[in-house]
Amino acid sequence: MATPTAPDDEIARDISLVDDVVVARLLLDPLRSRVLAALATPGSASTVAAELGETRQRVNHHLRTLEEHGLVRLVEERPRRGLVERIVVATSDAVLLAPSLAGDNAPHVRPDDRRDERLASRYLLAIAARLVSEVGDLARSARAAGRPLPTLTVDADVRFATAADRAEFARRLTATIHDLVAEFHDEAAPGGRWHRLVVAAHPRPTRDLERTAVPTVAPASDPVDDDDLAHDPSDHPTHRPTEETP
Known part of the structure; x- marks a missing residue:
């Protein structure tokens, strides 16, 4: 009997952090990595084999290994020619090897x-x-x-005319952050929660220079009912908030 197919919005996923040496080694196999990438959308050993130009038996071996280690999951089982075709999908959009x-x-x-x-x-x-x-x-x-995990990411490109401008920008940014931390930091507040604030800058890689982009400033977004973020910065082109895990 076929199990229900997961809706598209449930096939998903995010970036999984891999900190297990055994799983990391599995991902370093070129074919296994391609099989996992092909399962960004649900598929079976047959469909993946056809897509990659490999034999079904070889792909099925890798599928079983990926499923055993939680990298793919079962979505549906379909009767086919007297057999059962297993439809699986990757559990994450991408994987990231832990430092x-x-x-x-x-x-x-x-x-x-x-x-x-x-x-x-x-x-x-x-x-x-x-x-x-x-x-x-x-x-x-x-x-x-x-x-959910309240997080905030600010990502922007800026082109400085001179090294002196860059230094002044760094000075003013540092001073602003210092003032904000001094204003909002409260070690004694009941129910308060510590957060990390990381601000970093580095030269943009040369290979990206042809894709120049000047950041634009959008109007402030409307307030949202959230205990951690007073405003939703998703409408701002350089703000990419994520909400995942506490």
């Missing part, structure tokens, strides 16, 4: 790095690795609890 997979070689945040201009990029990468690990863990816990 912790590097073990003792993973980047660690060392406060002294920010005091040394020569190590500024190392400090930024260590902060980025910590962000990936922490948000990935929080998102996973939130999904398991069926609760």
Whole structure:
């Protein structure tokens, strides 16, 4: 008997953080990675094999392995020529390998790095690795609890005319953040919750320079009923809030 097909809005998903060495190794297999990518939409061993130009038996082996490790899930079972065709789909839109997979070689945040201009990029990468690990863990816990995770991402491109302008921008941005933190930080508030605030900037890669984009400012959005964000910045072209996991 066929099980109900999941609606399109339930086939989904987000980015899964992979911190298990065994699963990470599975994903490094080129064909298995292609099979997983092909299952962004529901499919069977037969349909994926046809798409990739591989044998059904070979694809089915990889499908079973992916399902055993939670990378794909069953959507539907269909009777077909006296057999049962299993329709599966990827459990995430994408996977991200956790920095912790590097073990003792993973980047660690060392406060002294920010005091040394020569190590500024190392400090930024260590902060980025910590962000990936922490948000990935929080998102996973939130999904398991069926609760949203209030997060905010601000992403913009800016082109400075001179190094002096860049330095002035950094000075004023730092001062503004300092003032905001001083105004809203409250260690004694009952029911308060700690948050991390990360602000980073780096030169845009050369390969992206041909795709120049000047950020535009949209009108402020209407307030929404949310305990964590007073306004929904999704209407702003440079603000991309996400809500996933507490």
